[in-house]
Amino acid sequence: MDKKYDDTVLPTTVTDFIKLLNSMYPERCADLEDDTKSIYFKAGQRDVIRFINILKGRADENVLK
Numbered sequence: 190m191d192k193k194y195d196d197t198v199l200p201t202t203v204t205d206f207i208k209l210l211n212s213m214y215p216e217r218c219a220d221l222e223d224d225t226k227s228i229y230f231k232a233g234q235r236d237v238i239r240f241i242n243i244l245k246g247r248a249d250e251n252v253l254k
Contacts, residue, residue, distance in 0.1 A: 197209070203245065207238075210241065211238060214235050214238050215235075219231070
């Protein structure tokens, strides 16, 4: 495991967990130095976070209705 995650703890709420994921895997453009494999891997990570954000948004909308 990467040492930069040593102080990271599991948040106690879903909202805080999603905030943590968004901060760890932000939306951003690929770096010119990245190879294709790395770009695809990072895109896949972010795609999972986007899906979780969609699910959370749907859940929030259902609560408000």
